[in-house]
Structures are given as C-alpha cells and as structure tokens.
Amino acid sequence: MKNAYSKLKISTRALAMSTALAVTFLSGITVASAETLTVWSGYPEMAPFYQHVADGMKAAHPDLEVKVEAIALREHEKRVALGLTGGGQDGVTVIELSGSTATRYLENDLLPEAPSDISTFVKDPKNFGTFFSDIASSNGKVYGVPLFRGQGSLFYNTDMFKAAGLTTPPKTMEEFTEYAKKLTQRDASGKATVSGWSLRLSGGGQGIAEKFWTNLHQFGGAILVPAGEGKWKTDFANEAGRKALKQYLDLVFTQKSVTPEMPADADAFERGQTAMFIRESWVIGDIAKKAPGLKYATAPLPTGSIALPTNLYVAGEDGKVGWEFAKAANSPENLVWLLQNVGWLPNRAGIDYTSVTAKQPAFTAFVDYPKSYKFFTLPSIGPIEEVLTRVAAQLVVAFADASMATDDAKIDAFLKKTSDEVNTILDREGLLTK
Amino acid sequence: MLKRKRFFFAILAILPTLAIFAYVRLYPIADTLRLSLFQWNILSKNKPFIGLANFRELMGDHLFLDALINTTIIAFGVLVLTIPMAMIIAAMLFHRTRSRMAGFYETAVFIPHVVSLVPAAMAWKWIFDARLGPLNALLDFIGIPMQNWLFDPVLSVICIIVLCSWQALGYAVLIYLVGFKNLPVSLYEAAKLDGASGPQSFWHLSIPMLKPITLYVSVVTLVSGFNVYAQAFVLASDAQGAPGRQVRVLVLDMLENSFRNYRVGYAASEAVVLLVIVLGLTLIQFSMLRERGKS
CATH class of the missing domain: 3.40.190.10 (Periplasmic binding protein-like II)
Known part of the structure; x- marks a missing residue:
C-alpha cells in the first residue's frame, strides 16, 4: 500500500514536472515567435x-x-x-x-x-x-x-542679406569673405554681435577638420587624395591649403567677423546670431521645428560639397x-x-x-546643383578618424594664433607640419604613397 | 596543530575576497600592462607583440605630450588650491562646531562633492561663458576686461582647475574636520597658557599634527586630478552653439585612441605611463610626509 502510494506520489510529481516543462517550452516558443x-x-x-x-x-x-x-x-x-x-x-x-x-x-x-x-x-x-x-x-x-x-550647402538669412544690400548668395570664396564682412553686425565698440559667416573654430572631434576640408575643396585642395594602388597622399600643404586657412584667419583676426566664443552652427543661425553658414540638409528639418518663422534660403557651394x-x-x-x-x-x-x-x-x-x-x-x-559640381567623400581607410582628429587638433591651435593671419610663411610651415603628421599615420598603416 | 588549522581557516575565509580583489583590481592592471606591449587594435584579428614600440611612439606624439602637460598642471593646480583651502575651512568649521549653523556650514561645503558632475560642469560652463557668464559681467562691472575663459589656452586650463577644486574641496574638508576633532585638546590648552594665538596654534600645532591627514587627502586629490576627464569634456562639449576649447587630458586621449582610433594597445601604454606617474608621485608624497611626521 505504502509502495503504491509512493509510486502515485512519484508519478504525480513527474506529471507536475513535465507539465511545468511543457509550459516553459511552449512559452519559449511564444517568446521566440515574437x-x-x-x-x-x-x-x-x-x-x-x-x-x-x-x-x-x-x-x-x-x-x-x-x-x-x-x-x-x-x-x-x-x-x-x-x-x-x-x-x-x-x-x-x-x-x-x-x-x-x-x-x-x-x-x-x-x-x-x-x-x-x-x-x-x-x-x-x-x-x-x-x-x-x-x-x-x-x-x-x-x-x-x-x-x-550628408551634403553641405550654404544657409543664409535673407533678412540679413537684404539689410546688407545683398541680393544673391556668394558664388566664389572671395565673395564669401566680402559677404561675411558686410553681414557682420557690431555693437558700439565695434565688437561683433552677429557673425557674418559662422565657422567651426573650436570643440572636440573631427568636425573641425571636415568643415575645413569643405572650404579647402572650394580652393581645389583636399586633406587626402587617392594616389593609386590603394595608397593615399595629402593635398593641403600647397596654395589651396594656404588660401583656405588664410580665409579662416583673416575672418577671425583681421576682419573680426567671427570669433571662437561667438554662438555658432545651426543653433546660432536659428537664433539670428549668424548670417550664413555651411551645413547639411538636416538643418532644414531642424529650422522647421525650432525656428519656423526664420526667413532663409540655401545655395550650392562654389565648387562642390562633401x-x-x-x-x-x-x-x-x-x-x-x-x-x-x-x-x-x-x-x-x-x-x-x-x-x-x-x-x-x-x-x-x-x-x-x-x-x-x-x-x-x-x-x-x-x-538641384550645377552640372560641374564636384563631390568628395571621406576615404574608406581605417585611420580616417585618426587623421581627421589630428588635423582638427592642429587647426584649433592655428585658429588661436593671430600671428599667422598675416604671415604666409607661418601658414605654409603649419600646413607642412600637419601634412607630415598625417603622412606618419598613413605610413604606419601602409597607406602612404612613396 | 590548532594554530595551523586556524591559519588555514583564516586563509580559506579571506580567499573569496582575495579572489574578487585579484579579479577586479589586479587582473585589469596586469592586462593593461600586457596590452601595452601589443599592437592591439580593437577590430583587427592580428594583434602582434611589438615590445616597447607603443612607448617609443608616445614620446614623439605631440597630442599625448600636450595631454600629459595639461593633466599634470591640472592635478597639481587642484592640489595646491584644495589642500590649504580645505585645511583653513576645516579649521574654521571646527571652531564653529558648537554653533547652531555648524550643520549648515558643513553641508554647504560638502554638497559640491555629491552633486552630479555633468550638471555642475554645465553650470560652471555658463559661469565662464565669455558673452553671457556672470564672471565676465562681474569683471566688466569692476572695470577689468572680459576674458575668453573657455577658449584661451591658459584660461581654459585654469577653468578646469577651479571646477575640479570646487568639487574636491568638500571631501577634503570633511576628512580634515575628522582630523581636527581627533587632535588632543590638552596641547591647545597648554599652548594657550604659553600665550600662543589662534593662528600660531594652527601653524605650529594643527598643521604638523594633521600630516597623516594631509598625506591621505593629497594622495587622493592628486590621483583624482590625474584622472580628470569629464570636467574637460563637458566644458568643451556642445554639439551646437559655441563649444569651448578642448583641453586635452590623458584620459580623453586614451578614450580617443581606444574607441575612435581603435588602438587599444597604444591607449594601454598611455595608461601605463599614467600609472607610473601616479605611483611615483604617491611614493614621493609618502616619503616626504611620513618621514617628517616621524621626526
């Protein structure tokens, strides 16, 4: 009797366990099907x-x-x-x-x-x-x-353009400088309160170098260009590089139409703190959300874009x-x-x-950009982030050096030094053309 | 026999703790040392042994050297600012222990230490803002030219020192306060009978007797100063608007090399250099303060 009872107990336990297992298994299937x-x-x-x-x-x-x-x-x-x-x-x-x-x-x-x-x-x-x-x-x-x-174009505040007597967007990089000067708004002491052209001058990361590359591209230069057989070389320690960097330094130190501490980028544009800047198309959606009343227009860049x-x-x-x-x-x-x-x-x-x-x-x-518009993209190479981060770190130093603004030899030396640093990285990775 | 059993029991009892300690504290250090000798790219399959090549590259890397110099200046700046201030504030608080407001004073000093770093740094970012910050407004009010606090290469480092000191002060004061409360009252009474003034007692009694506390606080402050990262990151970071100048510090450089450049071996060699510096400085502090304490 005792034996029969214990057998019943065992089989009841086995039934309970198998039911529990079956439930777990089935619930597993239900979860897996989601x-x-x-x-x-x-x-x-x-x-x-x-x-x-x-x-x-x-x-x-x-x-x-x-x-x-x-x-x-x-x-x-x-x-x-x-x-x-x-x-x-x-x-x-x-x-x-x-x-x-x-x-x-x-x-x-x-x-x-x-x-x-x-x-x-x-x-x-x-x-x-x-x-x-x-x-x-x-x-x-x-x-x-x-x-x-991500593709850049010029965003410009049409009210500010009108107030400065400008009817069309700038078409050359020389015009960008001229426009920036005219568009800068200053207080009684002459200090800029609204930048004429917002440039990326500070912060961390590679953004500074990407923005610089976009400007450099307008002058015909590039931070890196392919040299065949999977190798690369720099293309900014030259006249194009000098012109691009000099434009930054001229606007910061000579014209004083933009300074590192001024509000910058899309936020500044949306708040009316800058008259123009170069950015990607996502800014259109951002403006629609944050500054729907802003009167602005966009224009292609002189030569091409990233x-x-x-x-x-x-x-x-x-x-x-x-x-x-x-x-x-x-x-x-x-x-x-x-x-x-x-x-x-x-x-x-x-x-x-x-x-x-x-x-x-x-x-x-x-x-709807001109047929001659030239695009460039970041090279698909391993150390691209490192290259851009290091170029950005060097550029921040240059953007704080007023003495470079009027000294071409200093600019050239700076570009050569930065180019050498990039070449060292490319060489380390076996990507430098000989 | 019983002694031996007790010994083995003691070993067995602390073994789990030792194992956890070894796993979470010693193993990462040992692994960092190992990684620093490899070309350990986080993504690549091939991770060859390269000996001291990472360290050789570090010596010629201007970003690393900038980071090292900035970090050292920040760490010592925080130390120099925090220790004397903490000692003086703790002395003042100690003399107000019986005051009704004592709790308020202590809390007010300690609060910055427990406030979350990011919102605190954001508040300081606003204080230092060149155009809208109250600091420049004050300078302008008293006729001093306004400064680009977060953009000037020197001033931006000073801003980080101020922010770090503000945070470190509360903890240092708390520890000094404990030290003050444990000092023998009889010595001060004797000094008073001998005609010593308050400042004289502080200088000739408190400071020498607080040397063990100073040793502890200075080691902790210096080590945390060398590990500065979030303060530099927040003061410079802003996806939009006007970001600040990125003050390059060692931890930031390590993170960049690890996760943006994927060079974990190289970043590990930076960590080893940081470890050697911090260990060296700690040993120097121990030898200076302990020896003098004994004499």
Whole structure:
C-alpha cells in the first residue's frame, strides 16, 4: 500500500514536472515567435524615421518588435566598436554607419555580406549610382544598403542679406569673405554681435577638420587624395591649403567677423546670431521645428560639397528581417517621409521628391546643383578618424594664433607640419604613397 | 596543530575576497600592462607583440605630450588650491562646531562633492561663458576686461582647475574636520597658557599634527586630478552653439585612441605611463610626509 502510494506520489510529481516543462517550452516558443530587431543609429533625429519604417512592416510582420536606439554619433561609434568585437550586440541589429567608418569592420569580417537579393537591389544602377553602391561594398561584394548622405550647402538669412544690400548668395570664396564682412553686425565698440559667416573654430572631434576640408575643396585642395594602388597622399600643404586657412584667419583676426566664443552652427543661425553658414540638409528639418518663422534660403557651394553616405548594415545570426528592414527603409514612401520629416538626403535614385521640394524650396540647393559640381567623400581607410582628429587638433591651435593671419610663411610651415603628421599615420598603416 | 588549522581557516575565509580583489583590481592592471606591449587594435584579428614600440611612439606624439602637460598642471593646480583651502575651512568649521549653523556650514561645503558632475560642469560652463557668464559681467562691472575663459589656452586650463577644486574641496574638508576633532585638546590648552594665538596654534600645532591627514587627502586629490576627464569634456562639449576649447587630458586621449582610433594597445601604454606617474608621485608624497611626521 505504502509502495503504491509512493509510486502515485512519484508519478504525480513527474506529471507536475513535465507539465511545468511543457509550459516553459511552449512559452519559449511564444517568446521566440515574437521577432525582435534592434536599430542602432548615431543620429537621434533619425529615430522617428526608423519607427516609421517599423510601423510600415507591421502588416507583413505583426509580431515584429523594433527597438530603435539612436544616440549621439561619437557614443554610437563606441557602441558599435564594443558591440561588434565584445559581444555587446545581441540578436539581429541594423547598424547605421558611414561607408568610411564601416571599412574597418569589413576588413576584419565583423559585418556579414548582404544576401543575394539585397546585393542585386543595391547594385542595380536604377536604384543607386555607382558612387553609393561602391561605398556600400568591399572587393565587389555588397555589405550594406545605402540610405542617406550628408551634403553641405550654404544657409543664409535673407533678412540679413537684404539689410546688407545683398541680393544673391556668394558664388566664389572671395565673395564669401566680402559677404561675411558686410553681414557682420557690431555693437558700439565695434565688437561683433552677429557673425557674418559662422565657422567651426573650436570643440572636440573631427568636425573641425571636415568643415575645413569643405572650404579647402572650394580652393581645389583636399586633406587626402587617392594616389593609386590603394595608397593615399595629402593635398593641403600647397596654395589651396594656404588660401583656405588664410580665409579662416583673416575672418577671425583681421576682419573680426567671427570669433571662437561667438554662438555658432545651426543653433546660432536659428537664433539670428549668424548670417550664413555651411551645413547639411538636416538643418532644414531642424529650422522647421525650432525656428519656423526664420526667413532663409540655401545655395550650392562654389565648387562642390562633401557627400558622406551612410549605409545600413546588419549584424547577428539569421539577419533576414534586418535586411528586410534596410530594404523597407529605402521604399519610395519612406524616403519621401525621411526627406520631409528629418531632412537627411536619401541616396536612392529615381524617387520623385517634388512633393517635398515644392513645399520646402530650401531642399533645391541640395538636389538641384550645377552640372560641374564636384563631390568628395571621406576615404574608406581605417585611420580616417585618426587623421581627421589630428588635423582638427592642429587647426584649433592655428585658429588661436593671430600671428599667422598675416604671415604666409607661418601658414605654409603649419600646413607642412600637419601634412607630415598625417603622412606618419598613413605610413604606419601602409597607406602612404612613396 | 590548532594554530595551523586556524591559519588555514583564516586563509580559506579571506580567499573569496582575495579572489574578487585579484579579479577586479589586479587582473585589469596586469592586462593593461600586457596590452601595452601589443599592437592591439580593437577590430583587427592580428594583434602582434611589438615590445616597447607603443612607448617609443608616445614620446614623439605631440597630442599625448600636450595631454600629459595639461593633466599634470591640472592635478597639481587642484592640489595646491584644495589642500590649504580645505585645511583653513576645516579649521574654521571646527571652531564653529558648537554653533547652531555648524550643520549648515558643513553641508554647504560638502554638497559640491555629491552633486552630479555633468550638471555642475554645465553650470560652471555658463559661469565662464565669455558673452553671457556672470564672471565676465562681474569683471566688466569692476572695470577689468572680459576674458575668453573657455577658449584661451591658459584660461581654459585654469577653468578646469577651479571646477575640479570646487568639487574636491568638500571631501577634503570633511576628512580634515575628522582630523581636527581627533587632535588632543590638552596641547591647545597648554599652548594657550604659553600665550600662543589662534593662528600660531594652527601653524605650529594643527598643521604638523594633521600630516597623516594631509598625506591621505593629497594622495587622493592628486590621483583624482590625474584622472580628470569629464570636467574637460563637458566644458568643451556642445554639439551646437559655441563649444569651448578642448583641453586635452590623458584620459580623453586614451578614450580617443581606444574607441575612435581603435588602438587599444597604444591607449594601454598611455595608461601605463599614467600609472607610473601616479605611483611615483604617491611614493614621493609618502616619503616626504611620513618621514617628517616621524621626526
């Protein structure tokens, strides 16, 4: 009897345990059936766009949960570096990276190749020009899906232009200086209160060097140019470099139309603290939110602009849903939404953006530029961030040195020293042309 | 036999603590030393041993040397400003111990130490603002020319020293206050009978007797001074508007080399240099203050 009782007890316990196991197993299946996708972005303003794309995927994937994690770019770069190497990235993750930054990850097999349908989509010239598909590829294989680009244009305050008697935007770099002088507003003591042309003169990071490169490009120079066979060389310790740097120093120290401590960038433009500045198209969306009453216009730059393409990459096992997300982000409806609501310029060709440009003419300068317009982009080489950060650190020193403003020999020596420093980095990485 | 058992029991009892200590404190230091000898790129598969090449490169790296000089100036600046001020404030607070307001005074001095660093630095950024800051408004009011506090290469370093000292002061005062409370009252009474004034007692009795406290506070202040980062970062950072001059400090340089340039081995060699400097200075402080304390 006792034996039968204990057998019953054991079988009851076994039944309870197997039921618990079955419940756990089934709940596991339920959890697994809810797909989760994480999106890592380095631009907080892009979060609503990715959420919009996710909402659009609901019909095909009702259980898909998309977590958009958009943080400041520098922090995003750290997150990607640690996530892809140290395992911080978990599950399927769509990662937004500029082509130049992604190179290092591709060189070290840290990001997977795109599946064949995505590869065909990206390589199709009807979808993307070769400039964009090449930047999303490495050694002929596609690793990312192009999405948007940073491209600079001039933003100018039309009320201030009118008050200064200026009717058209500047067309040459010499005119930029002349305009800056006329547009600068000063107090009774002669101190500038509104800068004529806001320049990036201080702060940390590589932004100072990128902005300088844009100006340098107008004079025909570049921080780095390809020298064939995967090698590179500097191209700023020359007349173009001297002209570009001298223009900065002239405006800061001689004309005093802009100083490091003056409010700068988009915030200053939106508050009427600067008359003009060069920035990417996202500023249009920013102005619409923060200063909707601001009277302004945009214009192409004299020679050309930076075009910094940002692509979507997918990390994690079985990234099918991630690639689907990257492709969905490139649907015409979503790209029009991106341009209209965020302001970053989509890279996909053949999309009709007239509904946006008709409402917001400021976009015209970004999409309707002269045929001779020349674009440049950051080289897809490993140490590009280091090169730009070091050039930026040197430029900050130059921007604080009044004695250089009228001394060409000093400017040349400075450019030579900076060029040598860049060459040292290129040489260390085996990228310097001999 | 019993003694041996007790010994093994004691070892066993502290073993988990020792293991945790070794894992979280000693292993990272040892690993940093190891990394500094490798070309350890965070992304690359190949991480070759390169001996002292990272250290050789550091010696010619002007950004590292700038960072080293700035950090050293900041650390010693904070030390020189904090220790005497903390001692004087602690002495004043000690003499007000029985006052009704004693608690308020102590709290007021200690609060900056517990305030979160980022909002505090943002507040100081506003104080130092060249155009809108109250500091320049005050200077202008009394007829002194306004200064570009956050942009001038020298003034921007001074700003960081002021901010760090403001934060470090509360902790230093608290420790000195404990020291003052433990000083023997009889010595002060004897000095008073001998006709010593308050300042004389402070100079000839308090300062010498507080040497162990001074040793502790100065070591802690100097070490935290060498690890300065967030203050320099916040005072210069601003995605928009007018950012400040980025004062390059060692920790910032290490972070940049690790996570922007992915050169972890190189950044580790900077960490080793920082470790050697801090260890060296701590030993010097110990030998100076301990020896004199004994004599």
